[in-house]
Amino acid sequence: MTIVRLLILVTLIFNFVASTVIDDAKCDAQLEYFDQALSKHEKWAIEYDTKVEKIQGKHCMIFYRALENATEHESDRKFNWREMKKFNIPKLYLHRFLRVTPVLAILILIALSIMKFMGSGPYFNFFLFGTTVSQCQDYYWTALLHIQNYYNPRDVCISSSWYLSVDYQLVLLSPLILYPAYYFGWKFLWTLPTYIIGIQIWTFIAALENGYKPIRRFMTYEANQKSRDEFYFPTHIRCGPWLIGIILGYIFYKLKNRKISINKYLNTSMWILSIGTIVAILLGIFGLQSVEYSDNKIAHALFFALQRNSWGLAIAWIVFSCEMGYGSVIRKFLELPIWIPLGRMSLSFYLVHVLYFTLHVGSSRVPTNFDDFQMMHLFAGDIIVTTMLATLLWLTFEEPILLIENFIYKFIEQRRLKPSK
Template identity: 35%
Template structure:
């Protein structure tokens, strides 16, 4: 009897479970149907395209001119061969198998199915390579986004900040933004004979879809096809880049060999022949020792190195947000967590460099004015700065425009290579450091905007510092008025364009222009003047005041990082005033905090913070920070841009990637700095150092060696 009841309850429970599953499945089907995600069967479309389509020329081109018929005759013939080959030949099946499929996890933000890139471009037929092309296309359909998870638009909507950051770095986003105007686009990879035009393929596929009655459209953007895994043809600019690199390599090899031979044989070295020596220049670049000179501000080495690491960290996470990922929705969770504001606030690190730039130029020019009684050779000053920055920048641009494309491959590789003509049209504005005004929306490598702003601030620095030198403390009121003017200008632009978050045109309006970015630089100038004057007397800071000042400085830094939290959320309803006040005042607050940290450390009131920031081990990294800034994004591109399938984003994975990127970048930057930065600094010294000083230095060096 008990067994009978047990069997009855078991059957009842099983029936109830099946009923619940059916109900849930039915509800899920309704929800998916309402979103529009089950409007089509892509596998059926693909099957009909290859096996049911009529590739007869007369049927395909009944309404098209004879020229189009002749152009695509080979393609149609090859498609017929594939149709027949699908019955028994592996090469034909590999072509079809290389196509992408509708991916799982659509509601989790996975709108990418890139197919098999390498398989498509390595089809073998009867022992010979079958010429194919791998292309990216989009399936677009209408969907009820109101029924879909609210967060699905995060990182997918083209108005969100991550996409603007993508524009800032010249990423082609035509296939990376899947949601726009109540439509969803799924990016997929496909494999075709290399003779087939996208126009023809698009026409045939859409005809198949139309016959099925699906409310879907297929489109293929231009320049999204690849016929080889890596480009093999050299253009003129590629040859020019190779010539430049080979020339420098020969100079480096000759100079380094000369240096080593002279060192081993104890011969006197000629300074001019050591210009390109990796041995001598490397010893200087990688040396670390704490100088006892009162003029040295060792804490700046640590601040500069950490700020550069912050830039690389921010761009690494940005690449995860911009590139295809299987779980885009998890990015919403990422920005909702307060501790991640440390990463999301990375753009403020740029203001650290503006502050240090103003600080150093202020101290150096005040020293010079004091020594020369207000006289300065301005053309020579500008030439020194231009020679210091431009060679490495020019070589970086040259390699990026030419040889970089040979260092990677993959489905999204063309999206990461700049396809527009901005570099060809505006290379001169980049090398003249005026692109943030001349062509702010068509920058040749958007990350270089900082160099333009920094150079423009350096150009006006002699006038500003001369006023400080002449008027002393009275000049502070002038600088404060300029800072207030910068804040007012920022607020006025926010109001005029109703800027909320990272809207369209944000970068060229309130991010690139010098007139909205120079408040940290001016605070740096004021800081330089205070530190310069403080060196002339003994500085004593009361313990209580020092403690309170440190707490206030750290509180300001934390406030700048974390107060941005509500402004970057996708449901933020903040007004232009809130965004304007944060953008303008955060830079001022950040720079004031940096001023006291620097002032305290320079005057030995920094305690463990000064010990950490001024540690000699920061010095080699600090010296290559300029090279790291120029090179890190290209390392990111090469390492992350070769993905063959959408990655899965996690914070731990992104941080692990950052560590690898940073180590590689430092290594490459050391080589780049030794090859294209150090030699020009030596050339400048040889050209402009008085002959008697050079002779004295040589005699001193020989005396020490003997």
């Protein structure tokens, strides 16, 4: 399911194009509230305000494999669940740290050193130093320790790296799920949906009381910052799709590669429900900004509370149905080998595109024309350039580090198995 993560990443980049050209126009025109006016336009509101949901899909896709990774040494899937004691926790932590941290460190170094020589423009210094350099000078260490979503959520070093903090914290917490599942099975795992529902209820009540809205540009600055501090960055709030992925991974483990029969009417209904949920989340902004619902606190609070985990559930069903052999043409498309190399570079894509857009917007000298053709033109060009930069980053840093890590593991294993004289 590499393509699922890749498609999520592409839509993230497209949404980032929309948000960065909004900031571009705001600065060029010197209109403080230009972005709010633009967000009220139906078409741009979708592109601008729904990019965060895609990240939930990545959480679900990454962590549904957690149980499989714990038993990866048994390729025949005849692993006894009670052999979980063989699960190497230090190796899990080290691998994930080496997977994401060196690449992030390289980009932080680039941002603090040579990026200032890579562009120019009337707002270049404002964008570079105001959104990247100053934050990285003060908080590079929290980024590398993956704690900035709690320690400095309003001054994130490289804006997209907050997700890596959440990602690594979830990896650190994974044994707290795996070991109880080892001892208690479904008796423990049934507590996870309870936690998810509890978080949704809490989020709904807080959104209702404080006026939080899914269209963050419709809130006051203070309400926006408070909602991000309380419900956007914290791992304990954002972990719903991760828990859904854990449950999905456990279901796959229990099936042990067996295919189950799904009634065609049930399968069709679930596919319609899943795709409908995704479309509703993406297009729900239309209704929420209409006259009838613009001031409807209950509608905004429900959308604010339910969108995240609903997206994760929809992705989980698509994965489950495809794995059970009911994906038909969709599964064949998702499993095309052409997606594999691009999927492997998803981390480099995710990190490098922010720095590229910082240079792109900071170097703008004229206002951007907001029309469909212009947006698609920008998107296509940005995808090509981002792919080139991500490929360079992956070949020079990300993949070599992983190869060195694998070599060290193999060397240690060979020394361990080598008979003593």
